[in-house]
Amino acid sequence: MKNLAFKQLVVASDTLKSGNQFEFKPRFNLITADDNSFGKSTLAKLLFWTLGGEPVLDITWTSFDVRCLVDFSVGNETYQAGRYGNIMFLRRPNGQWEKFPKITGAYSEAFAEIVGFEALLPNRNDATKLETPPPAFYFLPFYIDQQRSWSQAWNGFSNLEQYSKWQKTIIEYHTGYLLPEFFTFEEQIAARNVEKKTAEVEVKKIEAAIEVVKTYLPTSSKTVALSKGEFDTLAAEVTEDIAKLQAKQEELLGTIAEIQTERLYLQGQLDLARLASAELEKDYAFSVECVEGEVLLCPLCGTMHDNSSPVRASILADKDEADSQVMKLSEKIERQGSKLAKNQVRLESVRTEIEAITNKYNSLEPSEITDTEAITTKSSILESIASRAVQKHVQRTMETKTALIRTIQSTNKKLKAEQKKLLTKEERKELDATFKDTLFRYIDELKAQGINLSPVKSPLDYKKLYGSGGAAESTRGILAYYMSVIQQAHRAENEAFSAVVIDTPNQQEQADFNYERILKFLMDTVPSNAQLILCAMNRSEIQSYKNAAHVIELDEKKILCDTKYAECRALLSFDDSIASSSSTI
Known part of the structure; x- marks a missing residue:
């Protein structure tokens, strides 16, 4: 592995x-300082940020x-990754720098290939x-963020909500x-x-x-009788004269149907754009009138949202974009209406x-009408021919498409059945x-027996760990859960096993003996x-732990140092090194 x-x-x-510039060793590393404000957490976050994660x-x-x-x-193999804003740079062993304009898409695919991360999520x-x-979704089980992870597991990064209901898929992939x-x-x-x-x-x-056909070509209920010979003669004459008009009529009916469908789609988009504009206006009013400071705490999920002036300005920019969409969609709907009216006139x-062709054949004398066969009157014959032709065509297409849908549903059902066989119920x-045994053992080692584990059946039950035991004990319970997940991921071997980064295990001021036990537990686990x-x-x-680890000790100068700027800046020339022959995604 x-x-x-x-x-x-x-x-x-x-x-x-x-x-x-900071170096890290292959086994134990410690980022420490004498004060909480010297940047320990920021330094750890920069590792993930540079690789495309979004720590806060x-x-x-x-x-x-x-x-x-x-x-x-x-x-x-050794790789290099660079980041400036949301522009990503990647160099593989013995390769050239590759530049990616954003984190999602090609860069995410390239990084996933390197670490063997094969999980996929549906677009929202x-x-x-x-x-x-x-x-970020690859690093989730391996990073415990000081502000977010101790209070809610699988929450070490922001912007995870770009995918809906991702938790089950990602947790089950990491844990096998x-x-x-x-x-x-x-x-x-x-x-x-x-x-x-x-x-x-x-x-x-x-x-x-079909609705258009019913609207513009109603079926006549009037019938008269013509002899078979007269009907055959009439039909033969009509066929030649009406063939072109029938084809044109069918084409117009199809065009009208397409226009009406497009108008319905555009109207739906217009309604959404109007709703978005209204909601963005409310968001801006709320951010200006109801929020103090430049940070907004979500009352539902506890996520810290930026509420600075640039962010508020971006809300207005988004509203302007929504308003612009409203205007464009309204114009498109108006143009579609105009096209519909023109095609209806043509029809x-x-x-x-x-x-007119019908009137051409009105020379048939009423006395010649007999009761031998009941058929549609001459005027309705022509309309019926066209109507039945259109209906027959669309019905055939309907049957073909419906059969295709049924075939796909049947095939997907078989694929789902095969997919389920990948992991049996017994496995x-x-x-x-295995997960529960590991969790119980770690809870015991960390002296967190006050945690109620009865509702925890699998790694998916992480939310059921909260609310039991005291604050310090609950924290140790969360640590036991994370380490159980990490062990399960190590056994699963579904991906490259990432470095484990834990930001300040001394949460809730663990008693001294418990803090020492936590550090020893981590070194052993x-x-x-x-x-x-x-x-x-x-x-x-x-x-x-410090004696066994490579130590990075920060001081009041924090992470950045004036005297090292020229040296470090020279190492960050990846964006300048992109040659025209390099792969630009």
């Missing part, structure tokens, strides 16, 4: 004209306009589109309940669902076309020509039992070939 380990971090701020950095730090470079290894707006999630092959099936199913979605849209259009013109129960990076205040209880 390959491991990911951090080797070096270089950071520089052009705004402050300062920078620094304070507003002051984000104003420094920094760029960073991280050297990291996966197995025996289109469930048939599967995407490789950003690096979902194998990489699971997502091969998901891609096959999603590809067929795209085809199914297209067919369903076509069916809706056909239904609209009436064709029908008038058909009526799932075994994973549950993190897999022996994995990297561990701890952030902790410089105090006597960490001495044993």
